[in-house]
Amino acid sequence: MIHNHDIVFDNVSKFYGEVLGVNRVNLSIPPGVTSLVGPNGSGKTTLMNMIAGLLRPSRGQVVTCGLKPDDAENYFRMVGYSTQYDSFPRGLTGYEFVECYLRLFGYSAKDTKRLAWEAIERVGLREPSARRIAGYSKGMRQRIKLAQAIAHRPRVLVLDEPLNGLDPLARAETIALFQALAAEGSHVLISTHILHEVDLISDRVIMMNQGYVVAEGQIRGMRDEISEHPMQVLIRCDKPELLASKLFGEKQVVEVRLHADRAGLLVRTRSADGFYKLLNHIALNGVQIESVAPADDDAQSVYEYLIGTEESTK
Amino acid sequence: MTPTTANWNLWRRQILAIMRIDLRKTFFAKRGLWIYFLALAPEIPMIGHWLIPTHGPNDTLGQDVQIFAGIFQFFYLRVAIFFGCVGIFSNLFRGEMMDKSLHYYLLAPVRREVLVAGKFLSGLTAAIVIFGGSTILQFPAMFWHHGRELMNAYMFQGPGMSHLISYVIAATLACVGYGSLFLAAGVLFRNPLIPAALLLVWEGINGFLPALLKKFSIIYWLQSICPIPMPAQNAGGRGNILALLVIDIDPAPAVIAIANLLLISAFVIVWAALRARKLEIAYGSE
Secondary structure (H helix, E strand, O other): OOOOOOEEEEEEEEEEOOEEEEEEEEEEEOOEEEEEEOOOOOOHHHHHHHHOOOOOOOEEEEEEOOEOOOOHHHHHHHEEEEOOOOOOOOOOEHHHHHHHHHHHHOOOHHHHHHHHHHHHHHOOOOHHHHOEHHHOOHHHHHHHHHHHHHOOOOOEEEEEOOOOOOOHHHHHHHHHHHHHHHHOOOEEEEEOOOHHHHHHHOOEEEEEEOOEEEEEEOHHHHHHOOOOOOEEEEEEEOOHHHHHHHHHOOOOEEEEEEOOOOOEEEEEEOOHHHHHHHHHHHHOOOOOEEEEEEOOOOHHHHHHHHOOOHHHHO | OOOOHHHHHHHHHHHHHHHHHHHHHHHHOHHHHHHHHHHHOOHHHHHHHHHOOOOOOOOOHHHHHHHHHHHHHHHHHHHHHHHHHHHHHHHHHHHHHHOOOOHHHHOOOOOHHHHHHHHHHHHHHHHHHHHHHHHHHHHHHHHHHHOHHHHHHHHHHOOHHHHHHHHHHHHHHHHHHHHHHHHHHHHHOOOOHHHHHHHHHHHHHHHHOOHHHHOOOOHHHHHHHOOOOOOHHHHHHOOOHHHHHOOOOOOOOHHHHHHHHHHHHHHHHHHHHHHHOOOOOOHHHO
16 A cells, blocks of 8 residues: 555566666655665666665656655655765865855754754764765765764655675664654665665565566565565474474475484475474474474575575675 | 645755755865865965066056956956866866766655755855955955055046946856856766867867857957957057957847857756756766
C-alpha cells in the first residue's frame, strides 16, 4: 500500500545513453532505516541521485512524501543527501561548509548559525570545525558531509556509503544517529556494501543487481521467499545424535549435519514453520534443547543467495 | 503562479548567499590569478611609458588618447575581458562540475533559475570589479606623465571624464555580454572552451562580415560605446594588421548599443536558466 509519506518509485527507468542505470523500479519505501545493497554498478547511486533530483528518470517518476524534485523550494527542505563524492568547495572550514550552504535555505543569520552548530555537534565535530576540510581525515570528511546533509533537519535523509572510512567508535555513533533519526519518524536511506551491518542498521533492505530491484522488504520475509535454498537452523541440545536420527525421517528436513563439537546440529529445512512445530514435538520426547537459531536469515546470506558472493559488492 | 513578496525576499536572500560563496571563490582562488594578470596587463606598458618618457614629437596627449583607444579596443575588450570572462563565468557551473561540488547547490531549496541568476551576478560583480577597476587605473597610468595640469585639464575641462565613463561602461557591458555567453556555455557544454573558441573566431572575423551579420556579435555593440572610434584608414594607413579588426560601418548610437547588449545578455541568461532546469549531475562522465 502506498502512503503519502513514502518514497515512491513509479515504474522508474534511467538510461545513460545506451547504458542501463536502473530499469522498471517500483518501490514504496516507508519511514525508518532502509538499506540499499548491491554490487558496484547495480544502480544504487542512480536510485539515490533520482530521489535527490540530481538525475531525472528517463521513464516513470519519483515522488517523495507527495513532492517531486522539480518543486525545489519545498522538496529540498525535506530531503538531505550525503553523496559518495569526497569533494568539497575549496578553502572552507568545516563550520563554513555547513553554514554557507545552509544560508541557501533562506534562514536568518542567527538560525543558520544555530542549525549549523547543532548539526556539527550531532556528528561530533565541534572541535575540528574551525579547521579547513582539506586537513580532515576521511572519517571526518564523511561526518562533516553528514552534518551538512542533516543541518536543515530533513525528513528524508539519503546517504551514499555513509560509513566508509569511519573508525569503529564513529561508526557506532553514526549508526546510533541513523536510528535516532528513524525513531523521530524520518526516512534514512543508506547504501552500503558492508552486509554484516545491514541487519544491525536497517528496518528494511532493498537488494539491487544490474539495474533491477531483486528483492525488498524485511530480511526475514525475503529469506522466506527464497525457496530454492532451504533454511538453515542451528540447534544446540544434549543428545544431538538422537535428535538427528529423529529428524532424518521427516520430509521437510533436507539435510542434518552434526557439529564438530558433537553438541549441536545444523539442519536444512524446506519449511521453517513446519520444522519448528516438529522440533517442539521432539523436545517433548526426551531431547533437551538449549537453543535454536536460524543460521542464514541475515542480509549476507540473503544477498549471497540472490546476487552472489559478498566480494562482488565491493 | 505570481511570485509573492515572500518569494522575492527568499530569492534575494538566496542570491546573496550564492554570491557570498562564489565571490570568495572567484576573488581568492589561486587558479584565478591569471585573470588579475590579464586585467592589469595594459598598465604594464603604460607605466613603462610613464617611467621612461619618449619626449618625441608624437608624445602628445592627443596621440596617447588614440593609443589608449587602440589598446582598449584591440587588446582589452577582445583579449583581456574576453578570456577573463571565459575564466570567471564558464567556471561558475562547469568548474564546479569538475570539482564535484555543484551538487551542494542543487540539493538546496533553490530554483535553478535563481541559482543561474545568483551565479551570473556573482561572476558579474567579480568581473566588473576586476576589469572595471583596471580600466579606471589605466587612465592615470596612461596620462599622468603629461603632468598634473594637463591631466586635470583633460579630465575635468576636456572630454577625459566622459571618455573614462564610456570606457568603464564598455568594460562593464563586455563583462555582461561575454559573461552571459560563457555562463550559458558552462551550463550547456561539457567543454565550454570549444564555444569560446568559436566565439573568438566569430568576433575576430566580425570586420569582414556583411553589415547585418556584424550586429550578431558583442564586439560591434561594444565598439559603438567606445568614445574614440578607430578608423580603419588610420590604422591601415600605417600598414597596421590590426586594421582588419576594425569594424568599418557606422557605429550604433550608444543608447541603442547598451540596450541591445543588455537584451542579448538577458535572452542568453533566460535560455541558460531554462536549460539549467534539466541539468543533471553526472560527475563520472566529466
